[in-house]
Amino acid sequence: MMVRPDLREVAAASQDLEAVEPPGGAVLVDRRGRPHRWLHPVAWWAWGIGVSVAAARTTNPLLLLLLGVAVVHVAVVRRRPGPAGRSVRMFVQLGLFVIAVRMVLTVVFSAPGAGRTVFSLPQPPLPPWLSGLGLGGAVTADQLLGAFYGGCRLAVVLVCFGAVNTVSSGYRLVRSLPAALHEAGVAVGVAVTLAPELVSEVARVRAARRLRGRAGGLRGVRGTVLPVLGAALERSVDMAASMDVRGYGRRAGTTRSQRFVDGLLLGAVAVLLMSGLYGRLSPGAPGLMGLPALAGGGVLLGVVLWRGSRRSTRTVYGRDPWALPEWAVAGSGVLCAALVSVSSDLVLHPLVAPFAWPTLTVGTALAVCCALVPGVVAPLPPGSPA
Amino acid sequence: MTPVVELRDVTFRYTPEGPAVLDGVDLSIDEGTLCLVVGPTGGGKSTLLGAVPGLVPRFTGGHLAGTVTVGGRSTAEFPPRELADVVGTVGQDPLAGFVTDTVADEVVFVMENLGTPVDVMRRRLEDTLDLMGLAEVRDRPLRALSGGQQQRVAIAAVLAAGPKVLVLDEPTSALDPAAADEVLSAITRLVHDVGLTVVMAEHRLERVVQFADTVVVVPGDGTVRSGPPRDLLVAPAPRPPVMLLGELAGWDPVPLTVREARRDRASLRECLAGVPGPELTDLSERPVVASAAGVAARYGPVVALEGVDLELRQGEVTALMGRNGSGKSTLLSLLAGMRPPRSGRVEVLGADPVRLSPDQLVRSVGLVPQDPAMLLFCERVDDECAAADQDAGAAPGTTAALLASMVGDVDPELHPRDLSEGQRLALAVAVVMAAGPAVLCLDEPTRGLDHDAKTALVADLRRLAAAGTSVVLASHDVELVAEVADRVVLLANGRVVEDGPARRVVCQTPVFAPQVARILGDDRWLTVEEVAGAFARGAAGAREAGE
Numbered sequence: 034m035m036v037r038p039d040l041r042e043v044a045a046a047s048q049d050l051e052a053v054e055p056p057g058g059a060v061l062v063d064r065r066g067r068p069h070r071w072l073h074p075v076a077w078w079a080w081g082i083g084v085s086v087a088a089a090r091t092t093n094p095l096l097l098l099l100l101g102v103a104v105v106h107v108a109v110v111r112r113r114p115g116p117a118g119r120s121v122r123m124f125v126q127l128g129l130f131v132i133a134v135r136m137v138l139t140v141v142f143s144a145p146g147a148g149r150t151v152f153s154l155p156q157p158p159l160p161p162w163l164s165g166l167g168l169g170g171a172v173t174a175d176q177l178l179g180a181f182y183g184g185c186r187l188a189v190v191l192v193c194f195g196a197v198n199t200v201s202s203g204y205r206l207v208r209s210l211p212a213a214l215h216e217a218g219v220a221v222g223v224a225v226t227l228a229p230e231l232v233s234e235v236a237r238v239r240a241a242r243r244l245r246g247r248a249g250g251l252r253g254v255r256g257t258v259l260p261v262l263g264a265a266l267e268r269s270v271d272m273a274a275s276m277d278v279r280g281y282g283r284r285a286g287t288t289r290s291q292r293f294v295d296g297l298l299l300g301a302v303a304v305l306l307m308s309g310l311y312g313r314l315s316p317g318a319p320g321l322m323g324l325p326a327l328a329g330g331g332v333l334l335g336v337v338l339w340r341g342s343r344r345s346t347r348t349v350y351g352r353d354p355w356a357l358p359e360w361a362v363a364g365s366g367v368l369c370a371a372l373v374s375v376s377s378d379l380v381l382h383p384l385v386a387p388f389a390w391p392t393l394t395v396g397t398a399l400a401v402c403c404a405l406v407p408g409v410v411a412p413l414p415p416g417s418p419a
Numbered sequence: 420m421t422p423v424v425e426l427r428d429v430t431f432r433y434t435p436e437g438p439a440v441l442d443g444v445d446l447s448i449d450e451g452t453l454c455l456v457v458g459p460t461g462g463g464k465s466t467l468l469g470a471v472p473g474l475v476p477r478f479t480g481g482h483l484a485g486t487v488t489v490g491g492r493s494t495a496e497f498p499p500r501e502l503a504d505v506v507g508t509v510g511q512d513p514l515a516g517f518v519t520d521t522v523a524d525e526v527v528f529v530m531e532n533l534g535t536p537v538d539v540m541r542r543r544l545e546d547t548l549d550l551m552g553l554a555e556v557r558d559r560p561l562r563a564l565s566g567g568q569q570q571r572v573a574i575a576a577v578l579a580a581g582p583k584v585l586v587l588d589e590p591t592s593a594l595d596p597a598a599a600d601e602v603l604s605a606i607t608r609l610v611h612d613v614g615l616t617v618v619m620a621e622h623r624l625e626r627v628v629q630f631a632d633t634v635v636v637v638p639g640d641g642t643v644r645s646g647p648p649r650d651l652l653v654a655p656a657p658r659p660p661v662m663l664l665g666e667l668a669g670w671d672p673v674p675l676t677v678r679e680a681r682r683d684r685a686s687l688r689e690c691l692a693g694v695p696g697p698e699l700t701d702l703s704e705r706p707v708v709a710s711a712a713g714v715a716a717r718y719g720p721v722v723a724l725e726g727v728d729l730e731l732r733q734g735e736v737t738a739l740m741g742r743n744g745s746g747k748s749t750l751l752s753l754l755a756g757m758r759p760p761r762s763g764r765v766e767v768l769g770a771d772p773v774r775l776s777p778d779q780l781v782r783s784v785g786l787v788p789q790d791p792a793m794l795l796f797c798e799r800v801d802d803e804c805a806a807a808d809q810d811a812g813a814a815p816g817t818t819a820a821l822l823a824s825m826v827g828d829v830d831p832e833l834h835p836r837d838l839s840e841g842q843r844l845a846l847a848v849a850v851v852m853a854a855g856p857a858v859l860c861l862d863e864p865t866r867g868l869d870h871d872a873k874t875a876l877v878a879d880l881r882r883l884a885a886a887g888t889s890v891v892l893a894s895h896d897v898e899l900v901a902e903v904a905d906r907v908v909l910l911a912n913g914r915v916v917e918d919g920p921a922r923r924v925v926c927q928t929p930v931f932a933p934q935v936a937r938i939l940g941d942d943r944w945l946t947v948e949e950v951a952g953a954f955a956r957g958a959a960g961a962r963e964a965g966e
Contacts, residue, residue, distance in 0.1 A: 115560030117520065202520045223518060240757050241793040246781035246810040246854060260796055263836075268515055274478050275516025279577060280503030280532035346534035350527040350544070416521070416558035 060415070069413045072111075074206040076359040077407075081197035083366025084404045087373035088189040091381040092182035095391040096373075096401070101128075101189045103404040108196035110408050114416040117202065124195025128188030132181065139180035140172050148175035148386040175386035182385070200407075200414070208349060213341025216282060223272060234261050283346065291344070298337045305330030358410050365406035372400035422447035423583050423616050424471055429485035430641075431466055431475065440466045442641030444485075448618060448633070450583070453610045455631035455648070456620040457657070459869045461839040462639030464620045471586050471618060472508045473499045490583045504533055506584040507577025511592065511867075513569045514562070522564070522572050523548075523557045529580045543579055550613070551575040551605050566743035567598025571605055578609070585609065587619040591626055592866050595742045595895045596930050599626055606630070622869050625659035625898055625934050628652070629676040648675060657870030660898060660934040663947040667954070680938045687950075688939060694953045696943030699922070702905055705732040708857045708889045709754055709784065714763030716749050716913075723749040724913040726763070731858055731889045736880060738900040738921065739893040740931060741910035747893035748789070750910070751860045754891065755786035768857055781811055785851035786860040787844070792836065794847045800838070801831035803846065811854030821849035825879050841872025848879065852888075859883060861892040865899050877903050901925060901933035901945040921945075 061069045081104075088100050105121060112118035140154065154169035207218035238260045276282075305326050312322030373381070376396045383391040426446040432439050440463040448454050458464045469475035473494030476483045487494045490505035499508075507529075510516055519525045526547055530540045548554045551571045556564060561572060570590055577585065590606070591599035607630050609615040621627045628634075628648055635645040636656060644651060649672055652658050658666075661680050665673040668687045674680035709731040716724040724746045731737055731754075739747040752758055753765050756772025765772060767783045775783065788794065797803040804818040811817070822829060825845040835843060844864060851859065861880075865873050873896075880903050884890050894900055900907060900921060907924040909917040909931075917924050925931045926942035933945050944950050 113520075113560070114558075115520075115563040117560060117562075204519045204524065219518065237788075237793060240752075241788060243757070243777055243780070244755065244786050244788070245794060245807070245850065246777045260793065270478065271510055271512070271515040272518075274474055274499075274508075275510060276518055277478070277499045278472050278474065278503060278506075278508040279518075279529040280500050280580065281518075281528075283500045283503070283532055283534075347531055348534050348537055348540065349531055350537060350540045416560070 061413075063413050067412050069415045069417060071205060071353050071414055072201065072362060072407075072411045073209065073353040073355050073359045074201045075209055076355070076362040077197050077201040077411075078206065079363035080366035080404075080407055081193045083363075083368070083370040085190045085193035086370040087400055087404075088186055088193065090370075090373050091376075091397075092179075092186055093381055093383055093391045093393075093397070094182055094185050095393060096381075096397050097182075097185040097189045099393075099401045100369075100404055101185075101192050103401055103408075104189070104193050104196045106405065107408040107411075108199040111200045111411050111413065112417075113200060113202065113414045118199055121192070121195045121199040124192050124198075127195075128191045131187050131191065132184030135184035135187070136177065136180045139176055142168060143172075143176055148173040148388075150174075151177060173386075174388070178385040178388070182383075200411075205353065209352065211338050211342050213338045213345065215345075215347060219276075219281065223276075231261065231265055234264050238264075295337065295340065298333060298340070302330050302333045302337060305333060358412055361410040362407045365403045365410075369400045369403035372396050372403065376400075421450055423450040423490055424448040424618065425486075425488045426470065427486045427488075429470065429483065429487060431463075431470065431481060431483045433479075433481040435482060439641045440481075441470070441643065444641075444643045446635065446643055446645055448584075448616060448645075450616055451610065451614045452632040453607065453617045453619065453630055454633045454635055454645075455627055456618065456635045456637060457622075457624065457652075458637035459639050459839075459871060460622075460841065460867065462637050463641070463643075464637045465588060467635070467637055467643065468508075468586050468588050468618060468620055470494070471584065472502055472506045473497065474508065500532075503529060503577075503582070504580050505582055506586060507574075507580060507582040508586040509570075509573045509577060509588070509590065511589050513573035516573060517561050517569075520560055521558055522553055522561065522575075525561060525572055525576045526553075526579045529576060533580055535580075543581070547575045547579045550609070551578070552601075565598065566594050567601045570594065570598075570602050574602075574605070578615075582615075584616045584618065587617065589620055589622065589867070591621065591623065593743075593863075596626075596897060598743060599623075599895075600930075603627065603630060622865075622867070622873075623896065623898075624652075624657060624870075625661065628659050628662070649673060660947050661938065664935055664938060664950060667947060667951055677934055677937045680934075684938055684940075688941070690957065691939070691941070691944065691950070691953055694957045697949045697952060699920070702732055702735045705734055707731065708733050709767040710765070711750070711753060711760075712764045712766075714750075714753055714760040714765060716746070716753060716758070716761050722913050724753070724760075727910075727913070727915055729754075729908060729915070729918070731891055733857070733889055734884050734887050735889055735905050736884045736903050737889075737891045737906045737908060738904035739891065739908050739910060740895070740897075740900065740925075741916075743895075745910040746913040747910055748862050749913075751786060751862050751891065751893055754858065755784050755860050756780050757786070778810070778812065781851075781854040781856060783856055784858040784860065785854065785856040787847045787851055787862065787864065789862045789866060791844045791847035794850055795835040795843070798834055799831065800829055800833050800835060800846065803835055803850065804831075807850040807853045813853045813855070818849050818853040821852055822846055825849060825875065839872070840867045841869065841875060844868065844872070844876065845879070852883065856888070858889045858891065861890070861894075863894060864892055865894060865896045873899060897925065897931050897933050898946075900931075901936070902948070907931075 063069065084100060084104055088097060091097065105125065108121040150171045151174050153171045156169040159168060203222045207215065207222045210218045235257065238257050242257065308322050309327030309330055312326055376394060380392060380394050380397060383389050424447065426444050429441050429444045430439050431441040456464050456467060466475050469479060470483065470487050471489060475481070477498060489502060492502060492505060494502065517525060518528055523544060526544055527540060530543065535543070548557055551574060553568070553571060553575055556568060561569065564572065574585070590602055594602065603626060606617055610617055619627065631648050633645055634648045634651045635643060636651050637643050652662060661677055662673050662675065665680060670683045674683065707730045711727055711729040714724055714727050727750060729750070739750060741747055753760050754767065754772065756775060759773045770783065772780060772784055795803055797806055801819070804822065805815065807818040808815050822845060825848065826842050829838065829842055835846060838846065864876060868876065877899065880890050904921040906919065907921045908915055909924060922942050922945060925933065925945070926936050929937065935947060935950065936942060936945050944953070
């Protein structure tokens with residue numbers, strides 16, 4: 034009679050397992066009964082860009098820290114399953130690295146500031162042609178603080194980008210592009226996913242060098258670069274072949290003359306946009322090169338997209354819907370940027386000389402709350418544990 | 420039956436003056452058949468496969484004369500992307516071809532490109548997922564799947580277009596035996612139930628011969644022959660052990676499957692009943708040269724190894740077996756000092772390999788990675804050999820002599836990339852062995868090796884072991900393990916499940932048993948060679964008894 038409790042234990046254990054591993058690709062619901070689904074990628078990007086705009090407008094370290102924590106929190110609770118769902122961690126590390134680099138550069142190369150001197154570095158004599166460069170010397174508190182604040186700003190912008198990548202895949206964004214841009218988008222998307230693999234390729238080649246009994250060093254660089262480039266080239270040809278045999282880039286039904294006209298129009302768009310930008314940015318350019326050229330380029334671009342979309346034979350399976358959660362997520366990003374933008378300069382850029390403690394106002398505190406909204410309103414992605 | 424793939428007078432050269440890889444080839448493949456393409460590496464197998472969807476010459480360069488038609492469309496007129504609805508092609512490494520992140524997106528990709536209406540797409544996605552047994556993992560990220568699942572997704576991703584022909588280049592070469600069975604049974608189901616035509620290249624004949632309707636032999640001289648398996652797979656063509664055993668025993672017709680062979684086995688078993696098994700040397704008393712004690716390793720939150728103990732003895736060949744992802748490669752990288760264990764101790768010749776300087780390391784342990792080309796970075800074979808001599812501090816010519824002893828003369832001016840797979844592996848082994856390490860680790864050495872290269876590898880490994888090197892190899896290839904290993908260590912989920920003499924371990928589970936053992940049901944006989952040896956001895960015994 035020892036068998037029964039064992040069986041019950043087994044049954045209980047298997048129920049536990051089911052809780053972790055959903056059966057049969059079933060659609061699950063979260064605690065409040067909403068089905069797991071992908072949030073529209075444009076909503077995630079609107080949120081991410083909104084929060085990074087807010088971060089870019091301030092050097093208040095307190096506000097930046099809170100924004101960063103909010104963004105990481107959202108990324109962690111709404112991350113996609115699998116290895117891609119861990120990428121925010123990499124971006125946090127990158128952000129810390131950026132802060133460190135920025136501070137080190139400030140310490141080594143900068144003109145002396147106005148505040149109290151914290152420590153001094155030896156000043157090596159420089160040749161006269163390098164006289165514009167300040168190397169070493171006194172390092173002041175305001176310089177250090179300024180560098181730290183600026184580094185924080187950049188770090189939070191990076192973390193926002195990492196968070197969006199953690200919750201939403203680049204491929205889903207590409208899918209929601211207009212048909213005419215789709216092919217270029219897929220190419221960019223694939224290139225972006227291949228870049229991190231190049232890094233792991235470098236690690237593999239370096240490991241192989243150790244297997245050959247060679248240490249690093251300058252001679253090692255050539256031995257590393259060539260195999261890595263070779264492998265990358267092979268990989269991209271494989272990828273191109275795999276996409277081609279699956280019908281990517283089909284031109285069924287388009288004639289040669291249509292493609293020629295497309296090419297001509299695209300060239301014209303590029304010329305108009307470039308000359309428009311040049312006209313806007315350089316003061317001496319003729320007036321016609323400015324806004325009129327920019328507007329003309331914009332209109333022509335619309336025509337090219339419309340022509341392409343009208344002719345495209347592609348279909349898109351299951352476009353992500355745009356519903357209430359999408360409005361809430363995108364809106365929270367926009368609101369976050371807006372709340373920070375209207376705050377007073379004194380809050381956004383706390384003084385470093387003389388030093389003033391960074392503070393929060395009601396507006397900026399609300400902005401942080403806005404950044405947190407997707408962590409509650411966004412649905413969980415499919416495939417995440419129940 | 421009507422042919423769905425037709426090659427008419429096809430000649431292919433990489434350069435106008437170069438040798439013809441395919442020379443005036445005529446071939447037609449009937450609808451609804453499974454066609455197995457066999458032949459040595461570099462013999463034109465991949466060229467033949469690539470010519471069907473038009474990837475050759477559009478992606479490889481070179482010049483193709485003659486006509487190739489698939490489903491009535493000529494590849495000269497239609498580029499591969501316009502043929503996507505007639506022919507689906509899957510490369511060797513499924514991961515290298517994935518465009519999207521999740522299973523469902525990947526399967527839908529081809530249909531979106533073809534402009535399939537959304538309601539049709541929805542139905543076909545479900546059908547394809549069911550057909551390939553992927554419904555359970557539809558929302559899973561591609562990179563989190565097992566090797567067998569990834570291969571099935573890659574097939575589903577071309578199948579969704581509803582092609583008439585499926586072209587597969589070594590679909591099971593990277594898979595463990597169970598995952599390979601899973602993929603092959605899915606493929607045969609497509610041939611039987613859907614009426615698909617499958618053109619497949621595969622070196623591991625023992626896995627696939629039983630499913631083939633037609634065999635196409637590409638011997639490497641530019642010619643191509645096709646016909647039923649029993650007609651074409653005769654000496655000197657490579658054959659799986661089941662056919663070799665059938666020939667040895669004189670069965671007619673020669674069996675293609677283990678099941679067929681079992682029907683005839685009674686007489687052979689009677690013959691072998693009184694004969695003692697092959698002599699085994701006891702290696703358990705040999706000195707231990709490398710050991711792992713309680714080692715653990717992790718990749719992020721994933722446990723790769725947990726509490727693994729292993730001892731490698733001088734002159735012993737140890738095979739690490741287990742599913743994809745069971746920790747075999749990680750264990751090899753720990754032994755070779757590529758990374759420190761998370762806990763536990765690794766020792767090679769009494770030292771921790773991670774702490775050794777690179778030049779000390781190569782003298783105690785060498786590792787040939789899964790892709791042997793990773794080890795090679797010179798532009799010429801002779802430069803590579805000279806560099807290896809210098810790195811190892813060996814006398815000039817050591818590596819070249821080792822290479823010659825394995826594969827004979829190799830053109831010293833060739834780029835290592837232009838060698839055949841077997842030659843490249845031999846070069847990598849020679850480069851590693853130049854330093855005279857006590858332990859040689861090989862990770863999946865037979866991936867992509869043809870039959871002859873594998874036979875050569877077996878001989879080389881046996882010779883190295885006889886000279887006192889401790890050889891440890893991670894492999895899915897049960898026939899290779901049966902031929903070369905003294906000891907088998909079975910890993911599962913990062914733990915050692917079984918560690919013992921090869922004979923005992925491989926015969927305990929049907930998945931890992933070599934064909935001969937499965938036919939005879941007797942763990943004394945693992946390879947055809949052993950049975951042949953027993954015959955010879957048996958005959959001698961009978962003669963003595965007669966006298």
